[in-house]
Amino acid sequence: MSTAIDVRRTRVDLPTTGTPPTHPRLLAWLDEVVDLCQPDAVHYCDGSEDEWAALVAELETKGTIIRLNADLKPNSILARTDPDDVARVEDQTFICSKDERNAGPTNNWMDPDQMRRIMTPLFDGAMAGRTMYVIPFCMGHLDAPDPKFGVEVTDSAYVALSMKILTRMGAEVMARMEEHDADFVPALHSVGMPLTDSMTDVPWPCNETKYIVHFTDDRVIWSYGSGYGGNSLLGKKCYALRIASVMARDEGWLAEHMLILKLISPEGREYHIAAAFPSACGKTNLAMLEPTIPGWRVETLGDDIAWLRFGADGRLYATNPETGFFGVAPGTSYATNPNAMRTIEGGNSIFTNVALTPDGDVWWEGMTAEKPEQVVDWKGRQWRGVGGPVGGRPDEKAAHPNSRFCTPIEQCPILSDDYHRPEGVPLDAIIFGGRRENTIPLVTQSRDWQHGVFMGATCSSETTAAASGAVGVLRRDPMAMLPFIGYHVADYVQHWINMGRRSSASALPKIFYVNWFRRDADGRFMWPGFGENSRVLKWVAERVDGKVDAVETPIGYVPAPGGLDVDGLDISDEDLAGVVGYTETEWRDEVPRIGRWFDTFGWRLPREMVDELRALETAFGRAPSRM
Numbered sequence: 001m002s003t004a005i006d007v008r009r010t011r012v013d014l015p016t017t018g019t020p021p022t023h024p025r026l027l028a029w030l031d032e033v034v035d036l037c038q039p040d041a042v043h044y045c046d047g048s049e050d051e052w053a054a055l056v057a058e059l060e061t062k063g064t065i066i067r068l069n070a071d072l073k074p075n076s077i078l079a080r081t082d083p084d085d086v087a088r089v090e091d092q093t094f095i096c097s098k099d100e101r102n103a104g105p106t107n108n109w110m111d112p113d114q115m116r117r118i119m120t121p122l123f124d125g126a127m128a129g130r131t132m133y134v135i136p137f138c139m140g141h142l143d144a145p146d147p148k149f150g151v152e153v154t155d156s157a158y159v160a161l162s163m164k165i166l167t168r169m170g171a172e173v174m175a176r177m178e179e180h181d182a183d184f185v186p187a188l189h190s191v192g193m194p195l196t197d198s199m200t201d202v203p204w205p206c207n208e209t210k211y212i213v214h215f216t217d218d219r220v221i222w223s224y225g226s227g228y229g230g231n232s233l234l235g236k237k238c239y240a241l242r243i244a245s246v247m248a249r250d251e252g253w254l255a256e257h258m259l260i261l262k263l264i265s266p267e268g269r270e271y272h273i274a275a276a277f278p279s280a281c282g283k284t285n286l287a288m289l290e291p292t293i294p295g296w297r298v299e300t301l302g303d304d305i306a307w308l309r310f311g312a313d314g315r316l317y318a319t320n321p322e323t324g325f326f327g328v329a330p331g332t333s334y335a336t337n338p339n340a341m342r343t344i345e346g347g348n349s350i351f352t353n354v355a356l357t358p359d360g361d362v363w364w365e366g367m368t369a370e371k372p373e374q375v376v377d378w379k380g381r382q383w384r385g386v387g388g389p390v391g392g393r394p395d396e397k398a399a400h401p402n403s404r405f406c407t408p409i410e411q412c413p414i415l416s417d418d419y420h421r422p423e424g425v426p427l428d429a430i431i432f433g434g435r436r437e438n439t440i441p442l443v444t445q446s447r448d449w450q451h452g453v454f455m456g457a458t459c460s461s462e463t464t465a466a467a468s469g470a471v472g473v474l475r476r477d478p479m480a481m482l483p484f485i486g487y488h489v490a491d492y493v494q495h496w497i498n499m500g501r502r503s504s505a506s507a508l509p510k511i512f513y514v515n516w517f518r519r520d521a522d523g524r525f526m527w528p529g530f531g532e533n534s535r536v537l538k539w540v541a542e543r544v545d546g547k548v549d550a551v552e553t554p555i556g557y558v559p560a561p562g563g564l565d566v567d568g569l570d571i572s573d574e575d576l577a578g579v580v581g582y583t584e585t586e587w588r589d590e591v592p593r594i595g596r597w598f599d600t601f602g603w604r605l606p607r608e609m610v611d612e613l614r615a616l617e618t619a620f621g622r623a624p625s626r627m
C-alpha cells in the first residue's frame with residue numbers, strides 16, 4: 001500500500017521533540033527515512049523517565065495500553081495486540097545476502113535489490129499521520145571494547161518503550177556514538193498503517209503484509225507490518241542474533257540464543273553455564289532457577305541471548321547484550337519461577353496479551369493454582385474461569401500462549417554482580433537442549449568439543465507458540481538458532497568447529513545436551529523440571545570438576561547409576577529410568593533422521609559432522625551409507 005502524499009516534507013520541516021543528533025551518517029540516513037516514510041513528526045528518544053511517562057500517556061489515549069494498578073504493579077502497563085500479530089513470523093523473515101548461497105537452506109532468501117524494490121513502496125508514506133521515534137541503542141555494554149550500536153527508527157511508541165527496557169538506549173548512547181563517530185546498524189521499522197485524513201487509528205496498528213528483512217552484507221534491518229516482539233524490537237533477534245551472527249562469523253566470536261547463569265556450590269565454588277534452548281523451551285526458567293538441592297544457588301546473567309568471545313586466557317567469555325527479559329508469561333508462577341515473579345513485582349514492566357484482573361493486575365494460565373472467577377482476556381472480553389470468554393469457546397485461554405512480560409533485568413533479585421562486567425564471565429559448560437517427548441535423555445555429556453558441536457547441530461525440538469504456525473511439530477533446531485542464523489547453516493556449524501580449535505581442550509567449556517520434556521505413554525512429563533533441574537546442573541558441575549562417574553554410550557556420557565543426585569526427589573524408579581536412560585531402539589530411528597537433516601546442508605556440510613554421524617551409524621550396526 002502506498003499513500004498519495006501531496007507535499008513531501010523533509011526532516012527539517014517536521015515538528016520535532018527531543019534533541020536531534022549531530023552524527024553525520026545518522027543524519028543522512030534519517031533524512032532518507034523521512035523522505036521515504038513521511039511521518040508527521042519526529043521524536044528523538046533520550047530514554048528518560050519523562051519520556052516514558054509521555055509515551056505511556058499517548059498509548060493510553062490511543063487505547064493501545066491500559067495502566068495497571070500502581071499499588072500492585074507500579075509503573076506497569078498491559079498492551080493488547082491485534083489477534084493476528086502475536087508471534088514472530090518466520091515465513092516472512094528473510095536473509096537478503098547478495099549471494100543466495102550465503103543464506104543457506106534454513107533461511108528465506110531474496111535478492112537485496114529485489115527486496116528493496118518490494119519494500120520501498122511499502123515504506124513510501126508508511127508513517128503518514130504518525131510520529132517517527134529515533135532510538136539510539138547499544139547491544140552489550142557501552143564500555144565493551146567494540147560496542148555494537150544501532151539506531152531503530154519506528155512509528156510505534158510501544159516499540160520505543162520496550163526498547164528502553166530491553167536495551168541500553170537514549171541520550172547516553174547517542175553521546176557515545178557521536179564521540180567516536182561510531183558505526184551503527186540502521187534498523188527501520190513501521191507497523192505499516194499510515195493514517196490519512198479520513199482514517200481513525202486502531203489500538204494496535206499493523207498490516208497483513210509483513211516482512212522482517214536482514215541485509216546481511218550491508219548490516220541493515222528493515223521490518224514492516226508487525227508490532228510484536230522479535231519482529232519489531234529490532235535490537236533483539238534481528239540485531240543481537242541474525243546480524244550479530246554474521247559479525248561474529250567475520251570477527252571470530254559467537255552470537256547465540258542462550259541464557260547465562262552462575263551456579264554456586266555449597267562450598268562456594270562458582271560455575272558459569274550458558275544454555276541454548278529453542279523459543280519457549282525453558283531458558284528464562286533455567287536462568288532464574290531456585291535449586292531444590294540444599295546449599296546450591298543460582299545467579300542470573302541473562303535469559304535469551306549470549307555473545308561468546310575468547311579472552312586472553314583462552315577461555316570463552318559470555319556476555320548478555322540485553323538489559324531486560326522478554327519472557328513467556330503462561331506457566332510463570334511462584335511455584336515454577338519465583339524470581340521472574342519477583343522481577344515483575346518491581347514494576348516498570350510491559351505485559352503483552354495477558355489477562356487483566358478486576359483489581360487492575362495481570363493474570364495468565366499457570367500463574368495460580370485456581371483459575372480466577374473473572375478476568376478480561378487478552379482480546380478484551382469478559383472471561384470466566386469456568387465457561388471461557390463471553391461470546392467465545394469455553395476452552396479459550398485468558399492469556400495468549402505467547403503472551404509476554406517485558407521487565408528490567410536489574411529488578412531480578414538474583415542478578416549476578418558479574419552482569420555488569422563488560423568482558424562477561426568465563427564459561428565452564430555449554431548446554432544444548434530441546435523439547436522432545438522421547439529419544440533424548442535427561443542429560444548427556446559430549447566426548448569433546450567436536451562431538452558437542454554435533455549435539456548442537458543435530459538438536460531438535462517440537463515447535464511452540466513463540467512463532468506463528470503449527471505447534472508440536474518436530475524440527476531440527478541447530479544450537480536453538482534455526483530461526484536466527486544470519487547465514488548458511490553449514491558455515492555456522494563450521495564456525496563452531498573452528499572456534500574450538502582456537503583454544504585448548506582444558507580451557508574450553510564442556511558441552512552437554514539436556515531434555516526436560518520426555519513423556520510417558522500417557523503423555524505425562526516424566527521429569528518434574530523447573531527447580532529440580534538443579535540436579536542436572538549439579539551433575540554438570542561435577543563432570544566439569546571430574547568428580548562424578550559417567551557411563552560412555554554411543555551418544556555420549558550419561559549419568560552412572562547413583563550419579564545423579566535424586567535425594568529427596570519425588571519420582572518413581574520407572575520414571576527416573578525412563579528419563580535418564582538412553583534407549584537404543586529410539587536412536588536407531590533417530591540416526592537416519594540426523595542423516596536426512598545433514599543432507600539438507602549440501603556440499604558445505606563440515607567433514608567433522610560426517611565423521612560424527614558415521615561413528616553413530618557404525619555404533620548402531622548400520623553400514624555407513626552416506627556421503
Ligand SMILES: Nc1nc2c(ncn2[C@@H]2O[C@H](COP(=O)(O)OP(=O)(O)OP(=O)(O)O)[C@@H](O)[C@H]2O)c(=O)[nH]1
Nearest residue numbers: 279280281282283284285328330331466516529530
Ligand atoms: N515441563 C517443563 N516445562 C518447562 C520447564 N522449564 C520451562 N518450562 C515451560 O516452558 C515454557 C517456556 O519456558 P521459558 O523459560 O519461558 O522459555 P524460553 O526458552 O525462555 O523462551 P523464549 O523467551 O521464547 O526464548 C513455559 O511454559 C514453561 O512453563 C521444565 O523444566 N519442565
Ligand SMILES: O=C([O-])CC(=O)C(=O)O
Nearest residue numbers: 088229230237279304466
Ligand atoms: O523473539 C521473540 O518474540 C521472543 C523470543 O525470545 C523468542 O521467540 O525466542
Ligand SMILES: [Mn+2]
Nearest residue numbers: 257279280304
Ligand atoms: Mn528467545
